[in-house]
Amino acid sequence: MSLVFMGTPEFARVSLQKIIESGRHRVVAVVTVPDKPQGRGLKLKPSPVKELAVQYDLPLLQPDSLKDENFVQALKAFSADVFVVVAFKILPPQVFNIPPKGTVNLHASLLPAYRGAAPINWAIINGEKETGVTTIFINERVDQGNILLQRKVGIDENMTAGELHDLLADVGADVLLETLDALQNDTLVPRKQDERLATKAPKLTREICHLNFNQPAEKVHNWIRGLSPYPAGYAYWQNKQLKIFRSRAVALQVRSDAPGTIVKVGRNFFTVACASGAVDVLEVQLQGKKRMDVAAFLNGNELRPGDRLK
Numbered sequence: 001m002s003l004v005f006m007g008t009p010e011f012a013r014v015s016l017q018k019i020i021e022s023g024r025h026r027v028v029a030v031v032t033v034p035d036k037p038q039g040r041g042l043k044l045k046p047s048p049v050k051e052l053a054v055q056y057d058l059p060l061l062q063p064d065s066l067k068d069e070n071f072v073q074a075l076k077a078f079s080a081d082v083f084v085v086v087a088f089k090i091l092p093p094q095v096f097n098i099p100p101k102g103t104v105n106l107h108a109s110l111l112p113a114y115r116g117a118a119p120i121n122w123a124i125i126n127g128e129k130e131t132g133v134t135t136i137f138i139n140e141r142v143d144q145g146n147i148l149l150q151r152k153v154g155i156d157e158n159m160t161a162g163e164l165h166d167l168l169a170d171v172g173a174d175v176l177l178e179t180l181d182a183l184q185n186d187t188l189v190p191r192k193q194d195e196r197l198a199t200k201a202p203k204l205t206r207e208i209c210h211l212n213f214n215q216p217a218e219k220v221h222n223w224i225r226g227l228s229p230y231p232a233g234y235a236y237w238q239n240k241q242l243k244i245f246r247s248r249a250v251a252l253q254v255r256s257d258a259p260g261t262i263v264k265v266g267r268n269f270f271t272v273a274c275a276s277g278a279v280d281v282l283e284v285q286l287q288g289k290k291r292m293d294v295a296a297f298l299n300g301n302e303l304r305p306g307d308r309l310k
Helices: 010-022 048-055 069-077 119-125 161-185 217-226 294-300
Strands: 002-007 026-031 036-038 043-045 082-086 103-107 130-137 147-154 233-237 240-250 262-265 270-273 278-286
Touching (some): 010 026, 010 048, 026 048, 082 161, 130 161, 217 233
Parallel strands (some): 002 082, 082 103
Antiparallel strands (some): 036 043, 103 130, 233 240, 240 278, 262 270, 270 278
16 A cells, blocks of 8 residues: 655654565655754754655655645645554544545554544553553544554563663554555454553643652652653652663561661662652663763762652
8 A cells, every 4th residue: 555654753763764674555745843953053853754765765754744735735646545643642633634545643542442632651650560552543532543453562571661662662553554454455353442441641741750658669660760861750869850761579577767768878779768668760860961880980989878859
C-alpha cells in the first residue's frame, strides 16, 4: 500500500524506519512538526522523524496548522491508501477521513487503558506489571477508535519509563507493520473498545514531578522510575533541585525519621525514609550539574544522615 506517515519523536521514528526497511509498503510522504529552537543558541532542530525522512529523501510536510486548506489539499494529492500516525498531534476529521483505507494510529498502551499523552509513564507510576501497544482506526474521539491489533509487554519492577519506551517503540513498530499487512490483505477484524475498562494518562506537569516521600517506598520508587529519564522526578536539597533517575525500594526498621529524611549514606547510594520503608537513591542530577551516579555525586557533595529532601 501507499501511505503517508505522521509522527514526531524517537518513538515514531522507529516505526517509520521499520516500514521503510520492510519494503512491503511505500511511504509517499511524511508529516511532522515544524523545526523548533533548542539549546542555548536556540538553533532550529528538526524532529527525529524529519531527520529520517530527509535521510531517505521522502517528501516532507511541516504544517503550522493541520486544518490549513493548502495542507489538506497537499495530502489529498498524494492519493495514499492509508495514513499512519505515531506520537503526533490530534488530527481533524478533514485529515483522517482522506485515505480510502482509513487512518491507523499506534498507541503505547493496551487500550482502552491509559488513553492520553503519557501512557508509558503512568503505567509505571501506577505499578502495572504489564502494558503493551495497540493499533486503532482514528475517529473523532481521541484514543477511542476501534482496536485492530494488540501485543502485551511485561514491566520489570525496576524498569524506567525510558527503558519501557524503547521496548514499546520496537514492539510497536512490528505490530504496526503487521497491521498494515493485514489491512492490505483485508484480514483485520476491528473491535470496539470496552468503555468500562477505560483509564487516563494525562500530560505530565512540573507539579506532578515533585516527589512526595509521604507514601510507601514502593510508590515513591514507581514515581521515580515512571518519570525517568524525562521529565524526571525531583526534590529539593539545600534549596537546590535534585532530580532522581534511579532508585530501589528497601525495607527499613521501624524508626521515627520523617519522610524525606536521609537515614543512610553509602558509597554509591543514599537512603531516604518514606511513609513506610525507604528508597535507595542511585542516580541523580543536582541543579546546574550533569546527571551522574550517586558515587560521583557524593565525591563533590557532603550529604549526611539527618539531611532532608523536600
